[in-house]
Amino acid sequence: MKDNSRLRRLKFRAWHRGTREADFTVGGFFDRYGTSWNEEEIAWFETLIEEQDADIMAWAMGTAPVPERFQGAMMDSFRRLDFIEIPK
Numbered sequence: 001m002k003d004n005s006r007l008r009r010l011k012f013r014a015w016h017r018g019t020r021e022a023d024f025t026v027g028g029f030f031d032r033y034g035t036s037w038n039e040e041e042i043a044w045f046e047t048l049i050e051e052q053d054a055d056i057m058a059w060a061m062g063t064a065p066v067p068e069r070f071q072g073a074m075m076d077s078f079r080r081l082d083f084i085e086i087p088k
Contacts, residue, residue: 010030010034010045010046011027011031011034013049014029014049015027017053018053024084024085025060025084026049028083028084028085029077032083041074044072045074047070048078059078059079060078060079060081062079
């Protein structure tokens, strides 16, 4: 069973990044996929959100190489950016 308080903390941190663009990217990714993550995927995301927004955004957009520790299926999903919903 997943720790709901842990997921709530992650959701808050995902949506309070410091820039609107990072909020939509990181928060949108969490909202779309977070409830289906296993322990390893949650740990990956916890590590990712410790990084600087500029780096995370550059990896997402493909303007900077993704560090080896973040490469894999989770980053592949993140880089699709198909989860971003920008309000009108």
